[in-house]
Each structure stands twice: as structure tokens, then as C-alpha cells.
Amino acid sequence: xxxxxxxxxxxxxxxxxxxxxxxxxxxxxxxxxxxxxxxxxxxxxxxxxxxxxxxxxxxxxxxxxxxxxxxxxxxxxxxxxxxxxxxxxxxxxxxxxxxx
Amino acid sequence: xxxxxxxxxxxxxxxxxxxxxxxxxxxxxxxxxxxxxxxxxxxxxxxxxxxxxxxxxxxxxxxxxxxxxxxxxxxxxxxxxxxxxxxxxxxxxxxxxxxx
DNA sequence: AAAACATATCGATAAATCTCGATTTATAAA
DNA sequence: TTTATAAATCGAGATTTATCGATATGTTTT
Numbered sequence: 640x641x642x643x644x645x646x647x648x649x650x651x652x653x654x655x656x657x658x659x660x661x662x663x664x665x666x667x668x669x670x671x672x673x674x675x676x677x678x679x680x681x682x683x684x685x686x687x688x689x690x691x692x693x694x695x696x697x698x699x700x701x702x703x704x705x706x707x708x709x710x711x712x713x714x715x716x717x718x719x720x721x722x723x724x725x726x727x728x729x730x731x732x733x734x735x736x737x738x739x
Numbered sequence: 740x741x742x743x744x745x746x747x748x749x750x751x752x753x754x755x756x757x758x759x760x761x762x763x764x765x766x767x768x769x770x771x772x773x774x775x776x777x778x779x780x781x782x783x784x785x786x787x788x789x790x791x792x793x794x795x796x797x798x799x800x801x802x803x804x805x806x807x808x809x810x811x812x813x814x815x816x817x818x819x820x821x822x823x824x825x826x827x828x829x830x831x832x833x834x835x836x837x838x839x
Numbered sequence: 840a841a842a843a844c845a846t847a848t849c850g851a852t853a854a855a856t857c858t859c860g861a862t863t864t865a866t867a868a869a
Numbered sequence: 870t871t872t873a874t875a876a877a878t879c880g881a882g883a884t885t886t887a888t889c890g891a892t893a894t895g896t897t898t899t
Binding site for chain 2: 642643731735736739
């Protein structure tokens, strides 16, 4: 776990929002047409639409968050779904509580 | 409390270290010649020496951390002492634990 | 009042981040 | 096998951050 990398990932309004939206996808995104669930998270397209930023920017943001370990991608056909990595988030919070 | 501002302040190795050193000044810094205690924290000079960075950079870093609310300055004569703002740090951790 | 010292601010350059549109890659549909 | 769609990567300009030396400000000592 790289705390600085995580803090950087969390130093942006949009990325914080994305992480928050992913806590309850059913409340924040329309249902996926192919899958009937959010088990693997939400596709890039929906996240892009909700933020209003460009596809490349969102892809980049998700990549940053993934490298920091905050989210995990799963590929289903041509879609990539991203979901929160609760284990990493928990470890991060525990670390901060101790070390900060 | 501005979470993004705080996260930015915590996105740098040196600044994280400073915040950590300030948890136990007696273990990390020499005693102040004028005061016999660390009640108001540590002077800029000592922090500068411990990091090896320039005076202006350290002053700038401390200013960033202060604006984020993480530390508090106290002036004693020509020295400025900085100490942790435990209340803000606690609020920040509580916020993260809930909202992240 | 002048000199010395600690800190803050200014100005500048290099590096990193933000954001976009264009292109490429991977997969699915026709 | 061509076409369409989703996502990733590339290249670039604008903005922000890192870092320094020089200068300014405030305080103390001489």
C-alpha cells in the first residue's frame, strides 16, 4: 500500500465522487443492459456520463485509482467494470488512524 | 474542513514526515534554547535542518499544511513554532472513516 | 540606530497533473 | 470480414506543484 499514491488519487473532487458513487451503484447509475447486477461495479461509460468529463480523462482517472489499489477492474466482453476495493480502503483507513 | 486540500497536503513524503515528527518533538528534535519545552511545537529552523530542504521550501510546506488546518503556528519572538492541530486531524479521520 | 537572525514572500524554472481530441486495441455485431 | 462500440493509450497545451535563491518583514541584540 502506497499512502502517498492513494492520497494523490484522493486529491481530486471527481475521483472522490466516483469512489463515493461506487458505494451504491444502484442509486447512482442506470442498470446495465447486459448484466442484471452491479456485482463487478460500473462500466466506464456510465461513470463518464455522470461526471461530464471526456472518455480519455475518465479512463485515466480510473487507471490512477486502480494503480493506487482503490478500485478493481473486471472485463465483461467489451465493457470494463470498476468496483471499490474495500479491503484496500479499509487498510488505508486503518493505517491513517494509526500513523497520521 | 477541506478534504481535498488536506489530501493534497498529505500527498508529499516530506510533509507526511513532518506531521509525524511533530507527534513526539522530544524524540525528533533538539531542545529549544529559549523555551524549555515543545508546548507550541517546533521552530522552522529545526524542521528545515531535519528535512535538508531549503528554508523557503519548508516555509512554504508549513504554510500549505497550516492552510489545510493540519498544524498551527505560534510566534515567540523571532521564532515561529508549529504544532499539530489534533482536533482537525481527528475530524479529518472521522470524516474519511464515514465518507470514504 | 545598525547589525544580526528567523521566517515569510517573491520570482523563476523544472516537473507533475489535468484535460482534451485523436488514435489504437479489443471485442461484438452485421 | 467489415463495421460498430467500449476502453486504453498517445500527444499536446494549460494549470498546478516542487524547489530554489533572492529579497522583504519582523524581532532581537549591540
